[in-house]
Amino acid sequence: MSAREQRQVASDAALSKQRVVVEAVRLADREGVHALSMRRLAGALGAGAMSLYYYVASKEELLDAMIDVVFEEIELPPEETDWQSAMRRRAVSARQVLARHPWAIGLMESRTSPGPAHLRHREAVTACLRRAGFPVLMATHANWLLDSYVYGFALQEASLPFDTADEFADMAEDVYLPQLPPDEFPYLNESAAVLAAAGYDPAEEFAFGLDLVLAALEPLRVPT
Amino acid sequence: MSAREQRQVASDAALSKQRVVVEAVRLADREGVHALSMRRLAGALGAGAMSLYYYVASKEELLDAMIDVVFEEIELPPEETDWQSAMRRRAVSARQVLARHPWAIGLMESRTSPGPAHLRHREAVTACLRRAGFPVLMATHANWLLDSYVYGFALQEASLPFDTADEFADMAEDVYLPQLPPDEFPYLNESAAVLAAAGYDPAEEFAFGLDLVLAALEPLRVPT
DNA sequence: TCGTACATCGTACGTCGTACGCTGTACTAC
DNA sequence: GTAGTACAGCGTACGACGTACGATGTACGA
Structure with missing residues (x-):
């Protein structure tokens, strides 16, 4: 042997x-x-x-490669639908993937050169926007806006100390409220109470902002 | 002595x-x-x-305290103006501060409990939105959306390998375009060319998306 | 004068990334 | 066959890291 x-x-x-x-x-x-x-x-x-x-070659290169693996997991915008559905699909997929690999978000800040999967992804998204009728500069704006929303949401979600709505309710009662004196933080108390009662779902929260952004971008394209 | x-x-x-x-x-x-x-x-x-x-107590605690110092630097939304101006002020300030301390963005992913300055900040933002007439749940949505945009933008900006428009033009010519074969990445090439010609300013890019988001949120409030 | 709380430091342990050089195997050329 | 070479992997060692532990000296109230 x-x-x-x-x-x-x-x-x-x-x-x-x-x-x-x-x-x-x-x-x-x-x-x-x-x-x-x-x-x-x-x-x-x-x-x-x-x-x-x-x-x-080094641990740095390993981290770069890991990020590109993450990008490979994100669904590309499908070509056969309207642009809003396509961008929604890829945004939802991106959030899921980043929630699965939260470490990737923090890593992006320090790594500056995009890997091949990252580039393919950007190309596909830009293509989708351009084909939908966004002029070049508008497509750039839309790209920044959508990516900012997705990454920022993932970043905030990663720093939540709970994963489910139940956990949130427990957490709110046991940890948050005690350290939020109502006279100093009246509005945060109000929010926490309402959210604990109404339940909390990151996926819904994400969809709300995403749809708002997509709708706001719609009038900026020049229909072909 | x-x-x-x-x-x-x-x-x-x-x-x-x-x-x-x-x-x-x-x-x-x-x-x-x-x-x-x-x-x-x-x-x-x-x-x-x-x-x-x-x-x-530990390096972890030091990092937590550093993040809170960063939050202290961010301007709170002023109370004497309309809500859009107030939120714009604090968002612009947040972007500037995070651009000055890019390491803070990557750190947030791994630290889960907000410090006192962070809490004061959230309270002030929520107060501004509530007083502007956003119902509790809408204020939460708006908070998530705005923060996602700010953090996500800062994250993307931090991972840009250049700081000024001139640097970008040089970079685009010397580094990016060579590794972007036009037949594989036609749209990215188009974008890079147009951006290199038109110039590039992160502050303007930020303002564009921010105004779009603020305008999209406007109809969601219930005027008092 | 003594004890105790405060503020600071030196040493030491285990872990980290990785430079350097050594192994053994597989294959090619003669 | 045999010598040479590329491949794939490992052992050791070095300097830096976070920090547990205990020693130090100073200030000050009893």
Whole structure:
């Protein structure tokens, strides 16, 4: 039995850049980026730490590659529908993906050069807007506005300390309200009370703002 | 001369939580969060590394405090104007502040409990919206939408590899276009060309989307 | 004078990213 | 066959990190 085959027994497959990056994403999903170290990643792959550097020049490059994996997961705007439905589809998909990989949002701030999947994504979105009749500069504006909304929403959602409406109700009662004296924060108290009663769903919240933005963009295009 | 006075000669003032946190913000502004270590921070303050732990329980707590310093810098919506002007003022201020402290955006993703300045800020914004006639749930929607836009815009702006229009023009020509084959990315090429010619200003881009959002929110309030 | 609270620091431990150099295997050329 | 070379992976070591722990000296009330 060769050393190669022995490794395969230990880790079920040979190393590859693909496998390294995908396992890194899994690890970050499970325990956060702060817990992602080259040694732990290597451990999860049944390999030595330095072996990873055959496939990845540095940890920075690994993080860039991880972000691009995330972009690959986001649905492109479908071509066969009206532009609003298409943009809604891809925005909803983006929110879902970013909620699945919250670490990716924080990473984007520090990484400046977009990967291939990111570029393909931008191209598809721009194409959709241009074909819908938005002039070049308007398409740029729309792109910024929509992406800002999606990323900003994901960022806020990631920093919520709860995942479900029930958790929110518990949280509001046990943690928030006690540290919000009603005389100092009357409006936040009001909001918290109403939200706790009405229930809270991030997906609905997202849809509300998204539809508002899409409707506001509609008159800016020049129908073909 | 006491040891205390000697230290004052070395660092111009006694240590305090305030001074530690403010210097940490300065360091992060100058060299990025990744360059902010307890040892380097202590060095900048003319102190030993472990001395910081008298004022700060952990690095995590330091980061939380840094974020709250950032929120303190953001202008609250003024009370004496119409709601759109008030929200525009605070949004513009927020963008400027976040552009000055880009590390803060990436940090927000991982820290879940808002500091006192953050809470005061939310209260003031909610108050402004409620007084403008937005019902409770609508005020929540508006809050999410506006904050998403501001944070998302700041996030995108932070990941731009240039700061001025001139830099953008250079960048577009030297770096972007070469890696964007026109047959694969026709629309991105078109955008880049038009933007390079028309010039590019993040403040204007921000204002465009912001005004669109504010106008879209206007009909949702119930005038008092 | 003594005790105690305050403010600061030195040392040490485990972990991090990664530079460097060594291995063994697979394959090509002769 | 055999020598040479590229591939894929690993062990060790270095400097930096966050911080637990305990020692230090000073200020001040009893």
